[in-house]
Amino acid sequence: MYHAIVFLPLIGFLIAGLGGRAIGSAASEYITSGFLVIAAALSWIAFFSVALGDGQAFTVPVLTFIQVGAMDVDWAFRVDTLTVVMLIVVTTVSALVHIYSIGYMHHDPHRPRFFAYLSLFTFAMLMLVTSDNLVQMFFGWEGVGLASYLLIGFWYKKPSASAAAIKAFVVNRVGDFGFILGIFGVYILFGSVNFDTIFNNTASFIPAAGHGEAAAGAEAAAAHGETVLTFLGYHLDKAAALTVTCLLLFMGAMGKSAQVPLHTWLPDAMEGPTPVSALIHAATMVTAGVFLVARMSPLFELSHTALIVVTLVGAITAIFAATVGLVQNDIKRVIAYSTCSQLGYMFVALGLGFYSAAIFHLFTHAFFKALLFLGSGSVIHAVSDEQDMRKMGGLRKHIPTTYWMMVIGTIALTGVGIPGTIIGTAGFFSKDAIIEGAFVGHNVIAPIAFTLLVIAAMFTSFYSWRLIFMTFHGKPRASADVMHHVHESPMVMLAPLFILAVGALFAGVLFHEFFIGEGYEHFWKSALFTLPDNHILHDFHSVPVWVKLAPFVAMLLGLVTAWYFYIRSPETPKALAEQHRGLYAFLLNKWYFDELYDFLFVRPAKRLGHFLWKKGDGYVIDGFGPDGVSxxxxxxxxxxVKLQSGYLYHYAFAMLIGVAALVTWMMLGSSF
Known part of the structure; x- marks a missing residue:
């Protein structure tokens, strides 16, 4: 069964990629989509068997991968609760995106290539989440990067799409460099890259005191211990080496999951087709970093410093992306920054040692964010490929089904629910749990993270409802010709929205007891690791009432403010933007991260490249090498050639010179 789940998308990729022209576009669509539906069905069977049933974790061998000296790496599938949760997320969303794309990409002449890329991406992601060792994970990690490059730049004749694909590829390589260094560090520390060996050998790294001040003291006391790793000229003992290794692994996670400062690729990736945005940037690729940290929880749990860094980066990303989302006008970019912000929530949970809440939010986020992306695609499809919300408005009566699907996605994202009850949408259970966990967290960043997450929740509500009001309410701002052609999407595009809407509404209430409630032990079994003194799973249930009410109040404030700005008083946002031009420009230009990187890295790299090209390669190497010799x-x-004049006396003169030279040599040279 697990072989079928992983390899059916690969088979679909090969059929559509190599035989797409022969079998045609329709056959490519149906074959790849059919394989993904089968894989999704099998994944749900695996989920109920392993996670909700009595099944224990096990390994499915595939083949021998690498054998070099003492390094033995097999290709195998690690099947536990964490794996099957990721399997249903990846295959379910991918299957729905495949089906949705049949309608969305109907007029594209290159559909076989598109569906081949979708299936290749899914296969790489499945390789990543089923990996039994870090080398196999890195193989899937890079495969996902390649497939995302191909999908983002699918419309390669569009300069902005090609630039976005290159940007995503390059920025991810920065993170991947840290990831591969982290793998090297793990191998040096544990002598293996296999998860079982690594996790079984972590006992020697466990400080006797655990977390908190005692743990910090234990790390400081170990500072004079034996050097086990040398990094950047520093000789590191066990505690420091483990921290550095965890931070390098986290660097890889930052790239894939678009955390500040490696986030700049994510909004630009919206240049790809909308189904790509739903697949890559809502539920799968961007969650790879969250999965990595959760999988390596036995290491991160032992490094208090690394967890603090993870919490800090997550909190900064959550508030940064939320502030930028307030003023964006591209419908897909608003949702993209929302994704970036929600990933920040997940990393805050990971940094707090609240791993199950991070995966729970990953799980629920997949449904409502994929719903929002595909819903935005339905809007774009209806308004002749327009993405600027300032040119929409009044669409509620024209595309009512899409409108209600977007509303469901929005209430799930903003966490609509009644505090203290089981009445709520998916985001209400998972996002609020992370905020409550931040309140009871024990690391020094937790109080700051709690404050930033509550503020981010208010901003999230504002920009989410702003999107709804600008797009569907008010007077139509599109041209009469565009409004004349506005139409609801076909059922092949709407059906996936209905399924995702069910998940967005009910995934939280159905599964919260398993992920973070009383069924935790039976559900997770040994898939996640926490130290005995990590009580956050217990403590977050007993937070004060005002903490439970904080995200609810923040959500209401964002909703009321958005309603006032874009329904009651539409002229107010323009007046505020004029009044605070500097702040508005700062947020609209995304805190000028792109401009800063352009100044610090892109331009110097171009100048250096131009210098090496013209002076180094052209003048020195070619000038004194091949070009100079030639x-x-x-x-x-x-x-x-000038000696060949054609005049006889020139030739006679040359012969005389030759005879004179020969006589001179005979007279003088023979004496030596």
Missing amino acids: ARVVDVTDRV
Whole structure:
């Protein structure tokens, strides 16, 4: 069964990629989509068997991968609760995106290539989440990067799409460099890259005191211990080496999951087709970093410093992306920054040692964010590929089904629910749990994270409802010709929205007891690791009432403010933007991260490249090498050619010079 789940998308990729022209577009669509539906069905069977049933974790061998000296890496599937949760997320969303794309990409002449890329991406992601060792995970990690490059740049004749694809590829390589260094560090520390060996050998790294001040003291006391790793000239003992290794692994996670400062690729990736945005940037690729940290929880749990860094980066990303989302006008970019912000929530949970809440939010986020992306695609499809919300408005009566699907996605994202009850949408259970966990968290960043997450929740509500009001309410701002052609999407595009809407509404209430409630032990079994003194799972249930009410109040404030700005008083946002031009420009230009990177890295790299090209390669290497030699040969031959004048007396003179030279040599040279 697990072989079928992983390899059916690969088979679909090969059929559509190699035989797409022969079998046609329709056959490519149906074959790849059919394989993904089968894989999704099998994944749900695996989920109920392993996670909700009595099944224990096990390994499915595939083949021998690498055997070099003492390093033995097999290709195998690690099947536990964490794996099957990721399997249903990846295959379910991918299957729905495949089906949705049949309608959305109907007029594209290159559909076989598109569906082949979708299936290749899914296969790489499945390789990543089923990996039994870090090398196999890195293989899937890079495969996902390649497939995302191909999908983002699918419309490669569009310069902005090609630039976005290159940007995503390059920025991810920065993170991947840290990831591969982290793998090297793990191998040095544990002598293996296999998860079982690594996790079984973490006992020697466990400080006797655990977390908190005692743990910090234990790390400080170990500072004079034996050097086990040398990094950047520093000799590191066990505690420091483990921290550095965890931070390098986290660097890889930052790239894939678009955390500040490696986030700049995510909004630009919206240049790809909308189904790509739903697949890559809502539920799968961007969650790879969250999965990595959760999978390596036995290491991160032992490094208090690394967890603090993870919490800090997550909190900064959550508030940064939320502030930028307030003023964006592209419908897909608003949702993209929302994704970036929600990933920040997940990393805050990971940094707090609240791993199950992070995966729970990953799980629920997949449904409502994929719903929002596909819903935005339905809007774009209806308004002749327009993405600027300032040119929409009044669409509620024209595309009512899409409108209600977007509303469901919005209430799930903003966490609509009644605090203290089981009445609520998916985001209400998972996002609020992370906020409550931040309140009871024990690391020094937790109080700051709690404050930033509550503020981010208010901003999230504002920009989410702003999107709804600008797009569907008010007077139509599109041209009469566009409004004349506005139409609801076909059922092949709407059916996936209905399924995702069910998940967005009920995934939280159905599964919260398993992920973070009383069924935790039976559900997770040994898939996640926490130290005995990590009580956050217990403590977050007993937070004060005002903490439970904080995200609810923040959500209401965002909703009321958005309603006032875009329904009651539409002129107010313009007046505020004029009044605070500097702040508005700062947020609209995304805190000027792109401009800063352009100044610090892109331009110097271009200048250096131009210098090496013109001076190094052109003047020095070519000038004194091939080009220089060839030029000298041409000079000599030009002069020799001039001797061939065609006049007899010139030839006679040359012969006399030759005879004189020969006689001179015979007279003088014979004496030496």
